[in-house]
Amino acid sequence: RIRRLAIPPAWTDVWISPSPLGHIQATGRDARGRKQYRYHERWREVRDEAKYGRLGDFAKALPRVRARVDADLAQAGIPRERVLATAIRILEETFMRVGNVEYARENGSFGLTTLRTKHVDVEGSRIAFRFRGKSGKDHEVDVRDRRLARVIARLEHLPGQDLFKYRDDDGELRPIGSEDVNEYLREVSGEDLTAKDFRTWAGTVLAARALADAGPARSERVARKRVVQAIDIVSARLGNTRAICRKCYVHPAILEAYLTGHLPSALKRPDKAQRGHELSRHEAAVAALLGRAAKRVARRAA
Incomplete structure (x- = not known):
């Protein structure tokens, strides 16, 4: 079991789960001192299946989320809801x-x-984020939105190093974290959604658009080559490897639809x-495709 984990020799402070069933099988620090993880293979599969299974629910809930976000962005001051809506x-x-x-x-x-x-600079309606992300990658992300820029400019000049924070009922500044964002999403959507679903939805829609732009393939070899090219487009936008994007951020139904010639005409x-x-x-075309795929899976399972 330990050999199969393929723990890099350069890792230090290595911990190995005593249980072969634990979802985290090992942790350690790489050569740059960053904490790394090895997960149980089946846990990854179950997690990804659950994530793809709820992507249709995410699509249905997205209009409700957008409406609530717009309403909360219109609030005065920097209450918790407005900061979360900005995020x-x-x-x-x-x-x-x-x-x-x-x-x-x-x-x-x-x-x-x-x-x-x-990590942020605001100039007019432009918000520029510059930071080091996961795996040590440097990110440069620009957003142009006057309403968001006004909120970020206020947050930027508040005391403390955390960017995303709000004033509670007592006037105290409180930071927000990923759990706050996920709790807000669950509240406004009525579904068990998480922030990561935005990346999965984005990767799935990007792949669908790229494959539609590529058009029908004249052979299976060409079709599979175009799938790889579409995944590379997703990889460039999300900042993940090709393998991770294909496995974790593009719904398999999109790739199946292209390979079988059933991408929606829309x-x-x-x-x-x-x-x-x-x-x-x-x-909407992607959501409808996912809905049909979910029904096929349900019929096979019945």
Whole structure:
């Protein structure tokens, strides 16, 4: 079992789970001192299956989330709901990771909720984020949105190094974390959603668009080559490897639909912005495809 974990020789402070069934099988620190993990293979499979299974629920809930976010962004001051709505809108616009306090503290790698004021610069309607993310990758992310920029500018000039914080009822500043974001998502959507679902949804829609743009393939070999090219487009946007994107961020139903010639025709037409908070034309086409795939899975399981 330990040999199969393939723990790198350079790791130090290695811990190995005494149980072969534990979802975390080993931890250690790499050559740069960053904490790393080895997970149980079946746990990864179950987690990914559950994530893809709820992506259809995410698509259905997205209009409700967008409507609530807009309402909370319109609040005055910097109450908790307005700061959380700002975080959600930035997640949707940028596909950024939500962040983890332990990663920030132990590895010096940041995500949205762990960003510090030094990581952001606001100029007019432009918000520029510059930070080191997971696996030590440097990120440069720009957002142009006057309403978001006004909120971020206020947060940037508040006391303390944490960027995302709010004033409680007693006027005290409180930071927000990934659990706050996930709790807000569950509350406003009525579903068991998490911030990571935004990245999975983004990767799935990006892959669908890329494959639709590629058009029908004249052979299986060409089709599989175009799938790889589409995954590479997702990889460039999300900042993950090709293998991780294919396994974790692109719903298998999209790839199956392309390989069998069943991508929705709506994806081949120009995208149409959503009315109000509704799904765009391409988003709606992807949601419908996922719904049909879920029904097929349910019929096979019956």
